[in-house]
Amino acid sequence: MLQRLERIHYEQVAALDRSARYWEERIASERELARMAEAQEQTELDLKRVSEARYNQSAKSLLDQREVERLRLQEWVRGYNTRLMAEEAAVDKTSLLGSDREYLMQLNDQMAQELAANKRTSI
Numbered sequence: 001m002l003q004r005l006e007r008i009h010y011e012q013v014a015a016l017d018r019s020a021r022y023w024e025e026r027i028a029s030e031r032e033l034a035r036m037a038e039a040q041e042q043t044e045l046d047l048k049r050v051s052e053a054r055y056n057q058s059a060k061s062l063l064d065q066r067e068v069e070r071l072r073l074q075e076w077v078r079g080y081n082t083r084l085m086a087e088e089a090a091v092d093k094t095s096l097l098g099s100d101r102e103y104l105m106q107l108n109d110q111m112a113q114e115l116a117a118n119k120r121t122s123i
Contacts, residue, residue, distance in 0.1 A: 076118055083111070 087107055 080111070080115075 087104070091104065
């Protein structure tokens with residue numbers, strides 16, 4: 001009888017030991033999964049920050065290029081308006097007959113050529 005009780009006792013101890021081992025392994029597995037999830041989340045946040053930084057840098061570069069182009073075009077328009085005013089003043093002083101008309105046509109052709117040349121250099 002004593003042997004039987006000891007055997008039952010050892011069987012119960014073994015069952016408890018297996019159960020404890022299972023739950024310890026389960027807890028360790030869950031901790032490892034949580035650690036991996038945190039690492040993945042951190043990696044995604046880092047990638048997001050890098051992506052945002054690249055976007056901001058690209059946007060700033062494009063805005064800088066736009067500003068340079070805007071200033072260049074403003075300068076060209078100022079020069080064009082100055083020449084146009086000078087030509088209008090010259091036209092007002094003379095009549096539009098004969099050689100003056102040819103002169104204005106030549107000036108118009110020159111302006112068109114300059115405009116085309118500026119468009120080619122800006123592209």
